[in-house]
Amino acid sequence: MNKSRFLSWLYGETDVMEDILELDETSDESREQLKREKRRLRRELLRSGRAKKVIGAETKGFYALYHVVAVVSCIMLIGVLLFAVANLPRYGEENPETTEMVARYVEKGVEETGADNIVAGMILDYRAFDTLGESHVLFTALICVTILLRLDRKNMRKTYEDYYAIRGERFHDISREAIMRNVAAVLVPCIFVFGIYVLLNGQNGPGGGFSGGAVMGAAMIIFSAAFGFDKADRVFSKRLGAWVTFAALSFYSAAKGYVFFTGANHLENHIPKGTPGAILSGGLILPLDIAVGMVVAFTMYGFYNLFMRGK
Amino acid sequence: MVANLLANYEEAFAIVLFGIGFTMLLFQRNLFKKLIGLNIMDTGTFLFLASMGYIRGRKAPIVVDGVTDPKAYINPVPAGLVLTGIVVSVSVTAIMLALTVRLYRRYHTLQLDEIYEMSKHLTEDR
């Protein structure tokens, strides 16, 4: 029984969290009711004698004390930090203590990592574990937002327009606007191509996984805003996002976790470095860049999706 | 000290931005403004880190024509740190906004002191 439940959850048929997570029933109330509810709560709060005492005396005293302590701590913090800044080495001049490691990165970087962009070589080769944790931070954030804003089963079947019709609001569908649609039809492919260019050139010039992924995520957001969720879901469905993110994170973890099992330095002997400056160069940096970019793009689109039509 | 502060003007501005963000975090009662304050604090820190690595008259750390002399480029380490920091800050912002949505659904207000009083009142009554 447990196994079948697990399998049906795996294929997305049932939702294990359905009864566990708190679902808010007030979400279908109209705006006026919400306001009335709020006013009632406030009135109730003020009427009860205990609460009045809290607001009148204790809270005022608390806030006065709070303001004094806050002002003092702000001034002290800024003062101490400015004093520290005044004793720092001069801005814009070379600082011999910090350039030792940099000299190594710059002198050997191109030779060891095959990337012209030293920053990309640093974050995806020398310090790739850092970036691995970073991608997982993004993934975890997306999961947290999903848990906080997810739709319940009732709302899931309704389209976006129904959701607003229930709330008694005039729904202004931006995807019916000709200007928005036509401009997006020209812009979205250009932004997408630019994002892919930035993503693939991370090892040669400015760019890389984070920026390219964010640009691609922005293109997906514009597409979905201009053509509506019906069309966007056909291209970038939830399932596609989940699988792409899963594959990218697994690939990254496997490529870097490999070190644990072999005790070697990198995968350096298996992937040729290529000539620095070409697109297919930098060994493992390009695949890792693509993995990071996919994670970032689908996370950004997922945030938009959840905030746009989540609960 | 003032001369040093003027020479280190970029770090000083970064600290001022950090202070403004911190002040917003402490004094604004609106949760939304607190979030924007947190973002300003973030950018203050990034500015400070990046200005520590900046060296006047040098180029961005991208090797051109095979010049691998460390004297030609600025410090690439802060750029790598800040790059990851910017992306973390947006995911932190997203989680906090989601939490704000949940709080608003419960209390129908964004003012933190009202939320505090209502929560005390509601738990005492139940």
Next chain:
Amino acid sequence: MVLTLTEILKILLLVLLVVCAVSVNLTKSLLQAVIIFLSYSSVMCILWVLMESPDLAITEAAVGAGISGTLFLLTLRRLRAVDDIEEGGEDGK
């Protein structure tokens, strides 16, 4: 201390950053606060270019000025807090 043209531009942009941060702090409307914050991010993006960090400039333009602004605006719409601040403004502060 002789300032080059780039450094004068940099100082102007830094002053603009501080002005933006203070006006976010002082404005009453949440919508205005978000829009000022977006301009803050755009100024930051130009500053990264002047500080010779093009990687950061691209990321800041896409993430700071694009996506976090979108998230802030969507949340505002979701909460309808634009009305709430007017309501909370009289008794809140």
